[in-house]
Amino acid sequence: MRKLLAALLAVLLVLPLTVLGHAAAAEDEHVSVIIGLSDAGGRSAIALAKGKIEREFDFINAVQVKLPKRAVERLARAQGIEYVEPDCEARAAAQTIPWGVERVRAPQVHSAGYKGNAVKVAILDTGIRLNHPDLTVYGGYDATGTGSYNDDNGHGTHVAGTVAALDNTVGVLGVAPAVRLYSVKVLDRNGNGTYSDIIAGIQWAINNNMDIINMSLGGSTGSTALQNACNAAYNAGILLVAAAGNSGTASGSTECINYPARYSSVIAVGSITSSNTRSSFSSTGSTLELMAPGSNIYSTTYNGGYGTMSGTSMACPHVTGVAALIKSVKPSLTNVQIRNILNATANDMWHDPWRYGNGLVDAWAAYQYVTGGSPDPQPQTLNVSISTNYSYYYLYETMRMTVTVRDHNNALVSGAQVNLKLTTASGRVLQGSGSTNSSGTITFTYTTTAADGRGIYTIEATATKGSATGSATKTVPVY
Amino acid sequence: MTRTKKIILIVVLAAVVLAVATVILPSVLGGETFTVAELERLADKDIPAAVYLWLEENKHSEGFGAFYSQGWVYLAVRMGQRPTGGYSVHLGDAQANGDITVKVHYKTPKPWDMVTQVITYPRTAVKVECPEGPPRAAIFLSVKDAVLAKVDIINLDDAEKAE
Numbered sequence: 226m227r228k229l230l231a232a233l234l235a236v237l238l239v240l241p242l243t244v245l246g247h248a249a250a251a252e253d254e255h256v257s258v259i260i261g262l263s264d265a266g267g268r269s270a271i272a273l274a275k276g277k278i279e280r281e282f283d284f285i286n287a288v289q290v291k292l293p294k295r296a297v298e299r300l301a302r303a304q305g306i307e308y309v310e311p312d313c314e315a316r317a318a319a320q321t322i323p324w325g326v327e328r329v330r331a332p333q334v335h336s337a338g339y340k341g342n343a344v345k346v347a348i349l350d351t352g353i354r355l356n357h358p359d360l361t362v363y364g365g366y367d368a369t370g371t372g373s374y375n376d377d378n379g380h381g382t383h384v385a386g387t388v389a390a391l392d393n394t395v396g397v398l399g400v401a402p403a404v405r406l407y408s409v410k411v412l413d414r415n416g417n418g419t420y421s422d423i424i425a426g427i428q429w430a431i432n433n434n435m436d437i438i439n440m441s442l443g444g445s446t447g448s449t450a451l452q453n454a455c456n457a458a459y460n461a462g463i464l465l466v467a468a469a470g471n472s473g474t475a476s477g478s479t480e481c482i483n484y485p486a487r488y489s490s491v492i493a494v495g496s497i498t499s500s501n502t503r504s505s506f507s508s509t510g511s512t513l514e515l516m517a518p519g520s521n522i523y524s525t526t527y528n529g530g531y532g533t534m535s536g537t538s539m540a541c542p543h544v545t546g547v548a549a550l551i552k553s554v555k556p557s558l559t560n561v562q563i564r565n566i567l568n569a570t571a572n573d574m575w576h577d578p579w580r581y582g583n584g585l586v587d588a589w590a591a592y593q594y595v596t597g598g599s600p601d602p603q604p605q606t607l608n609v610s611i612s613t614n615y616s617y618y619y620l621y622e623t624m625r626m627t628v629t630v631r632d633h634n635n636a637l638v639s640g641a642q643v644n645l646k647l648t649t650a651s652g653r654v655l656q657g658s659g660s661t662n663s664s665g666t667i668t669f670t671y672t673t674t675a676a677d678g679r680g681i682y683t684i685e686a687t688a689t690k691g692s693a694t695g696s697a698t699k700t701v702p703v704y
Numbered sequence: 705m706t707r708t709k710k711i712i713l714i715v716v717l718a719a720v721v722l723a724v725a726t727v728i729l730p731s732v733l734g735g736e737t738f739t740v741a742e743l744e745r746l747a748d749k750d751i752p753a754a755v756y757l758w759l760e761e762n763k764h765s766e767g768f769g770a771f772y773s774q775g776w777v778y779l780a781v782r783m784g785q786r787p788t789g790g791y792s793v794h795l796g797d798a799q800a801n802g803d804i805t806v807k808v809h810y811k812t813p814k815p816w817d818m819v820t821q822v823i824t825y826p827r828t829a830v831k832v833e834c835p836e837g838p839p840r841a842a843i844f845l846s847v848k849d850a851v852l853a854k855v856d857i858i859n860l861d862d863a864e865k866a867e
Contacts, residue, residue: 378789416822420816422818471822506823536823
């Protein structure tokens with residue numbers, strides 16, 4: 226009966242697509258754009274381009290137009306046209322929980338009532354976009370001489386979002402959404418900085434009683450002054466977390482942890498993919514301490530929206546966020562105690578310290594440890610991945626979403642129950658479910674519609690077999 | 705040691721110092737020196753859509769592109785995927801004389817630089833006024849005048865007429 230219901234749901238998900246697929250042929254290659262008009266000639270140009278004005282925005286002298294895609298370029302240069310922009314909504318329609326936040330089991334700690342309240346976190350980076358609607362910045366410092374700790378690169382804002390994106394109804398959720406976030410700008414607009422800038426940032430963090438310093442940065446050579454600064458901060462009670470580096474090789478055999486992550490006073494964080502494997506770029510070596518999600522991480526961007534980035538830069542703030550959660554659970558914990566707890570409770574599913582350190586940081590296991598709850602058994606994890614037939618789509622094209630499930634030994638799992646949730650750009654949620662076949666996969670299809678809109682579509686898949694579970698999230702743009 | 709041997713030793717040492725200063729150090733210190741006037745990098749909003757698409761659609765791979773539209777040549781360079789921040793590409797010293805030539809300067813992080821540990825796709829686009837019409841081709845040169853690429857110029861105005 227359960228299988229029958231699952232099959233029925235899968236069919237219901239597919240059916241609308243089949244019907245809409247025929248409509249697609251008639252309207253194929255039409256796009257929606259917003260056109261700024263400089264004079265009356267612009268309307269003539271739109272008509273000549275066979276464009277249909279759908280909405281008027283008199284207050285900015287612009288119109289929303291549906292027109293053949295191939296006419297866009299020509300129209301953009303026509304007299305009377307000031308600009309032509311794609312009518313593509315990049316922001317998420319509702320709050321998304323990025324796969325990394327789920328994977329470190331932060332939401333479970335949130336549900337227990339702890340979100341990092343009152344913990345002071347300094348993000349030593351390119352600055353943070355101060356007016357991003359999904360971030361609250363409590364203060365900061367500019368060590369680079371630009372006169373502002375606002376972000377003019379984008380990296381720092383993305384990192385900050387993974388730590389602390391607000392728990393609200395928009396955008397993304399951070400690992401510790403209630404922390405007090407401080408923007409300490411030590412890198413320039415090219416993502417480049419000097420030892421002295423980093424040291425000045427660390428000094429500011431000490432003087433302003435920060436609890437945690439996040440450093441999603443690194444270099445290949447060490448510095449006595451930088452090491453001394455890190456040691457001083459650690460001795461002052463600050464927990465220092467840094468990116469292990471993106472110098473990893475496919476085999477992962479080289480010793481290539483970056484500085485300052487390599488110093489003993491700093492936690493070196495490597496990166497994993499949503500399939501629970503080391504990201505190919507993630508640095509390896511004897512000082513690697515913890516792993517966290519770092520490939521295809523969705524977070525806040527400096528233009529006020531959201532986007533995906535990859536790197537150990539993205540893994541680092543997951544550990545910072547988990548440390549902040551634990552600090553908020555028991556504020557009396559020292560930096561050394563928090564570090565020990567994170568290491569002791571990490572999910573070491575690999576037993577390969579050179580490539581994976583002590584394992585995947587685990588907020589829920591650390592919480593259980595701190596609160597004296599029942600010993601948390603190591604979760605049995607299924608590795609879930611989502612692939613799509615294209616990396617982006619136009620309206621009326623059909624998405625084929627294939628979910629693959631593997632066990633902790635990377636063996637394909639048949640008969641796993643998979644639930645798929647597709648959130649469209651308009652916020653509509655479609656769901657389907659079924660079981661993986663003998664190849665460990667199940668495929669769902671959906672044809673985009675005008676009603677579901679252009680923008681970012683979020684695909685979330687969870688898989689269960691016995692007591693083992695796993696999940697994955699993927700976003701695809703629809704133009 | 706004879707006087708001749710001393711002179712030979714001094715000459716050899718001088719040659720080594722010169723080689724280190726001119727060849728080895730620049731590469732170790734993060735790329736070649738760029739002394740020519742740099743062209744202003746275009747903001748994304750000022751890049752024609754066709755050029756922007758060219759930059760974005762193949763951002764993982766290195767590439768050189770040239771486009772002409774309404775009296776301007778747009779020169780674009782993709783650096784491809786890089787493992788960290790701190791990389792950038794700069795164009796300068798453009799000269800139009802039948803063909804258009806431009807010098808390309810790649811900046812890479814120095815060994816002691818602190819950089820963001822994020823995968824990046826550095827690229828740039830500039831524009832050069834060519835009121836006489838599109839040049840024949842665009843030649844991208846290294847700072848030492850080695851030819852990096854010679855590409856045909858895509859005339860966006862012709863594409864518009866074809867529409």
